[in-house]
Amino acid sequence: MTVAAHDQKALMDGVYAFHRHFYDFTRRFYLFGRDRLVRNLAPPPGGTVLEVGCGTARNLIVAAKMWPEARFHGFDISEAMLETARKSVARQGLAGKISLAQGDAGNFDTRALFGLEKVDRIFMSYTLSMIPPWQEAIERGAASLAPGGSLHIVDFGQYERLPGFLKRLHFKSLNDFHVFPRRELPAVLKRVAEEQGLSLEFTPLYRGYTWSAVLGRP
Template sequence: MIRTDADQNYTMRRYYQWHAAIYDATRWTFLFGRKTIFDHLPRENVQLLVEVGCGTGQNLLYAARQYKDWRLIGIDVSRDMLTRACKATATFSRRVQLFEQSYSADGPPLPEAPDLILFSYSLTMFNPGWEAAIDRAWRDLKPGGHIAAVDFHRTMHPAFRWWMKRNHVRMDAHLLPVLEARFQPRWQLIQPAWGGLWQYFMFVGQKV
């Protein structure tokens, strides 16, 4: 069966219709590296960060607290997740904008070119569409801008891979080689999680 971007968007909306309510209470137990990657982002010349697949807005909230002069845009296809992001970032609403849209090759353009694009545990759920999203990030960024990605990398355990696939996550070590080829790597690390049940990666690269 051929899956389209529209199928992927529908799947995400339906999945997060139920998971949005328990997302923040549960995901801290396995979405590792989300704070660590901020320590490796460029500080100079950043005015606008776009998070693609911002979910409940926890990364945007963290960035708004840490970087008082950054403007932040969150994009997500799930209204249920964005409703939570809106509440989470309400204190910073002058600096944070949220858009309900899909990030795909032919999706709506960003209001302006960002200095930094963050994908945090979103790209492994873009099935199909992850390559197009990485390409689009390259086009959307300002020259010299940076991409940051933190996500699942691989698992050697077929049962766990199957379980993650059921939850719409692809875990085939497929993202890192494409990120490395498209962007000039500036920092990256692969880390084990849960005693080696899976690995996750963090990557910061530059559009040169």
């Protein structure tokens, strides 16, 4: 693990050592678009699905129940979050369906983590706004796609069609928890799509509160 990754792990473990116990309850009120992302995954039967920055495994559990014929994997840099994730997965009877590991979103290797050469579906749900190497995470995720695969992203937008004071208040609150919505996300997605020969769908949701995107490999 690099020095930067080690520092990020320590930060996230510190932030969520206590907060992880009620993380899912609180996030349901403002992390919009997560279930929409899961519904759109549509992995092929027997296909592989990977969540980058899986946190408590809430999304993986929803996805595994929705798409029971696929195989699911997730990693997170925070061991505190993974401890909660493992317990949640086991409680739902999905330990044989969902594999979890510790990894750095900016420098992950699907083969080293899970023995996967390529992945059919990769998703990042409110992860990019929390990790410093967010552009590298997109690049690596796109490069890890199997032919016909897709990378699905949902994260905070820039409140394009919402009052400015709401943006200032919410962004201040997010920043206090080391969350930084990425204004440059559309441009970075366009660049990655062009460099790797991918299709790109970009959709602002809820008047710009949330941004949704899909990168697809032919």
